[in-house]
Amino acid sequence: MNKFSWYEAKSLEDALEHVNSTVSEQLYASSNGAAVFKSGGVDVFDWVKEGILKPEKIVNIRNIPGLDKISFDRKDGMTIGANVTLAEIASNNEIKENYLAVHQAVNHAATPQLRNMSTLGGNLAQRNRCWYFRSVEHQCFRKAGDRCFARHSVNGENENHAIIDNGSCVSIHASSVATALMAFNASVVIVGADGKKRTIAMDDFFVSAAQDISMETVLTAKEIITNIILPPPSKNTKSAYVKHVARESYDWSLGDVAVVMEVSGGNCKEASIVLGAAAPTPYRSRQAQEVMQKVSINESNAEKAAEAAMSVARPLSKNAYKVPLFKSIIKQAILELS
């Protein structure tokens, strides 16, 4: 690990003055030596310990006042501060009552110890999962290299990788919490160095490899996530989240799905269906949503929706198992709302 200095940010303005690069920019341009943010530190210290990221300075934003609050009212919905930990979200009753799929997703993320450390802002801004991307020895596309090691049909270890939108990069986004937040049409509030705030729909927060391979989110160096906003639920909103892992105790997602529906008398009036660990960003399945629009929530329609979701899947050499896996969890999540 390289030596770095530590700066304890006292406010948002103070933090933004002391940072000059995103982790993304540093990895892509190999411009190590800059300053980066740290909140829970779970992901950013992984990069530093592995020697892939060599910051000169780490700016701790974990103790900035005001970013650790959760508030809810029926009219405005839920606001969750970026420094709220996953453990705090898991134990919040208003989230459990009104946004069940978020509660379920957070409860299945990582381990209790990691949930105590991990913040929601850090969870959304964490880097994609791919062992080649996260290896100091592999200079892949996302690190301004000339190939995707995972894609190779014989040597590529791609069993955990993307089956949808897997063009230039086949990594998957790591946040299973984002799967549920996106299904609830959450937005991300970001503040920039000039003090201006912008609010971005979660659907537009993540950047696909086709859009810009050097970025995974729209965040620029001089920007901090301050809050995540969930719209108010109606009394007919129902939701469910299902995740499949290799090891039940703590593992990353092999595939997860969040379904949010407006339900009336056993029928779906409107569906929001998002898949995690399927693509390099959380993936909204418009195909599955379309099938469930204004139909009865039953086994046959759930199966059709799952088939439609997987009609766009293009598995790699070692991850075709994900297609039946997703079909099964999509169907399960939809039927939980019947």
Ligand SMILES: Cc1cc2nc3c(=O)[nH]c(=O)nc-3n(C[C@H](O)[C@H](O)[C@H](O)COP(=O)(O)OP(=O)(O)OC[C@H]3O[C@@H](n4cnc5c(N)ncnc54)[C@H](O)[C@@H]3O)c2cc1C
């Ligand atoms: C073994 C293991 C299993 C895990 N399983 C899951 C899982 O199943 N599902 C899941 O969702 N997560 C999982 N995680 C991720 C984990 O829960 C953390 O959420 C994640 O690693 C980062 O959170 P953090 O607060 O520690 O962020 P940090 O490591 O502090 O930061 C991560 C990145 O975000 C940036 N950043 C942090 N806060 C902000 C902010 N407010 N504004 C702008 N940029 C910011 C940092 O600069 C850095 O680039 C797992 C982690 C491990 C180690």
